[in-house]
């Protein structure tokens with residue numbers, strides 16, 4: 001039996017597949033990270049096989065999941081002139097960008113490094129949007145020379161610099177102004193961006209003034225409005241409030257004589273990190289909200305999802321080093337650490353953690369504090385987590401680790417960056433190798449006097 005997913009089935013594919021699997025063990029052909037014959041697979045590849053080939057820890061991404069999540073957004077905006085620009089800060093490996101670019105995605109970049117990565121992956125300048133609160137003149141120059149769809153300008157000083165750089169190059173660049181709608185995104189404080197206390201955008205109350213200034217500046221062509229209120233939003237209401245404000249502002253700016261033809265509505269739709277009890281909104285409902293709030297304006301619409309495309313498309317796989325008995329608890333000491341996946345330490349984030357070998361039905365679970373080897377108490381992935389009992393050398397997988405995982409990794413404690421692997425059907429390939437210790441050390445250079 002083949003199981004077809006309609007767009008209204010949402011992105012909860014592994015949950016759905018799990019349910020379906022209970023009914024029919026043969027329906028897993030579509031899925032992505034599922035137990036099959038008692039072992040966790042990434043698409044058609046046993047995760048343990050990848051571990052044997054590349055060593056642990058590592059990241060593994062599913063091509064089919066990336067494609068499917070992109071398509072959910074693309075389909076959700078059907079009927080509107082639109083472009084889905086992947087927020088590549090969430091996951092910026094060349095192979096991942098190529099998968100999404102081939103599916104038709106544009107890219108949202110926040111640094112010239114990301115711009116170069118997008119270009120290197122074959123994304124044309126006219127599909128790259130440049131966001132970010134601190135673009136330098138040099139970054140602007142490189143993007144203007146290489147081609148850019150638009151700059152999302154975040155302040156008046158930035159606008160003056162962009163005007164100067166564009167004028168020097170003899171070009172006129174399309175811009176939007178990022179407005180800060182002063183909306184509570186109801187998400188973690190470190191990833192909320194749409195309140196007046198946040199550093200992002202210009203206050204929406206000053207928009208008319210700033211647009212008037214932009215219209216006078218050489219080298220710039222105002223084409224639209226940009227807004228992005230935060231990440232991991234688990235309700236639609238903040239989007240609704242923000243987009244209503246954008247719609248009102250569109251009318252006001254048009255009355256002032258500006259041609260507003262493009263709305264960039266940002267990213268931020270959340271994903272279920274704890275699958276058992278979270279159900280954030282679906283892309284289709286988000287798309288309907290966009291149509292309802294701004295669809296009547298006749299604008300081209302851009303969105304910039306990152307996490308929802310890449311988050312559930314990746315696992316971080318790690319190996320248990322020791323099970324250590326503490327005074328009042330058991331520690332699971334694993335070979336992955338906060339330098340590999342920083343979200344729990346940085347945002348108190350939850351990741352579901354599952355054994356790579358499926359537990360027997362009725363097996364006695366165990367409760368652990370799951371920690372890495374780094375010399376910080378912050379190197380804790382979960383406290384008091386009840387899961388299948390595991391032992392030294394067992395493999396475990398962190399779910400929903402595709403977004404803000406590999407891209408935020410460091411080599412703290414001189415732990416080499418962990419490899420990234422891409423799966424496609426029954427094939428897998430290393431898309432970023434683990435550096436050797438020699439390579440890691442050779443990046444340092446000694447001054448001549450030493």
Ligand SMILES: *Cc1c(COP(=O)(O)O)cnc(C)c1O
Nearest residue numbers: 087131231267268304305306307
């Ligand atoms: C981070 C960011 C995004 C993506 O956010 P997600 O929560 O990953 O969807 C989109 N646009 C801008 C400007 C961002 O800074």
